[in-house]
Amino acid sequence: MAILFIFILVSLTLVNCQTDSDNYVGSTGNCKDMLQGFINGQLASALGSLQLENLRKEFQRSLDDKDSEIKELRRETESLKTTIEEGFAGGSYFTNKGAAAEPLCLPPDPEWGLHTESADNTRGYVYGAEYEFSTLTDSRKNLHEHDVPCAVCRVKQRSVVITIPARKSCYPGWYQEYTGYLVAGYHGHEAATQYTCIDVNPIGIPNSQGDQNGKLFYPVESRCGSLPCPPYVNGRELTCVVCSI
Incomplete structure (x- = not known):
């Protein structure tokens, strides 16, 4: 989808460049520079978005793995008690x-040994x-x-x-x-x-x-x-x- 969008924009830009070159002498070089800059910018944006999405997915996988490790550690710890x-x-x-x-x-459930039944003031x-x-x-x-x-x-x-x-x-x-x-x-x-x-x-x-x-x-x-x-x-x-x- 991103590549198709860039292709359409490039085509429109080429048409504009052709029109400009018919009306203005020496405008072709400037148009090429503009087109090259436009293409570079769009490609960088598309690649950047793709890389960002991949990083987001990788980060989420890392969080899921860490959450699983923590839950497993808790289960192991509880089993030790x-x-x-x-x-x-x-x-x-x-x-x-x-x-x-x-x-x-x-x-x-106390268990008794030798004992007396009466209280004694000489005890703890x-x-x-x-x-x-x-x-x-x-x-x-x-x-x-x-x-x-x-x-x-x-x-x-x-x-x-x-x-x-x-x-x-x-x-x-x-x-x-x-x-x-x-x-x-x-x-x-x-x-x-x-x-x-x-x-x-x-x-x-x-x-x-x-x-x-x-x-x-x-x-x-x-x-x-x-x-x-x-x-x-x-x-x-x-x-x-x-x-x-």
């Missing part, structure tokens, strides 16, 4: 001075955990004072798992297990706590809302000073991501 245990998050009471810092994931204690999200303004606020579920997972063919605070994505070369928000105990409470990365879409144990306390999970925000701002922002809640390699 195995849930070992699902249960209830717990830990020490938030005001206990001798509290254990780390949270626990307690199974729904384990309580359930609650979200303390009353100050949030997003949907997570609805989980305030709900009990916290948990899961322990195993990732095959990975030797290292790390939690990176203040990131929502892993650095190149690492696989993302999940992303979420950083939580810990309230800074004014006596019990020691650890930073924990909870899922970006946390859930609560159904029908568990109630101010029972125990191990408490509060949002964690950055505070400027010894922490440089920027890049950090004073008072902003911190994200987190769990990565493996």
Whole structure:
């Protein structure tokens, strides 16, 4: 179609050149130059359009191939994950001075060894955990004072798992297990706590809302000073991501 269009235009130009040469002495050379320039321009335009279309198709094929690779990688990554245990998050009471810092994931089917039935004041204690999200303004606020579920997972063919605070994505070369928000105990409470990365879409144990306390999970925000701002922002809640390699 493009070649036919160029041929018609060239024919019209030749007619005009012939007419001009009959009326003006010395006009033939200028007409040839004009015709040559016209032909070169049209051919360049046609070839350019063809090359552009080929590049567009090649780019789309590249995108399709990359999308397929990403989907396959996700399928392979998901197949490597195995849930070992699902249960209830717990830990020490938030005001206990001798509290254990780390949270626990307690199974729904405990097995008992030697034990006594009565409570004893000379022991360490384990309580359930609650979200303390009353100050949030997003949907997570609805989980305030709900009990916290948990899961322990195993990732095959990975030797290292790390939690990176203040990131929502892993650095190149690492696989993302999940992303979420950083939580810990309230800074004014006596019990020691650890930073924990909870899922970006946390859930609560159904029908568990109630101010029972125990191990408490509060949002964690950055505070400027010894922490440089920027890049950090004073008072902003911190994200987190769990990565493996």
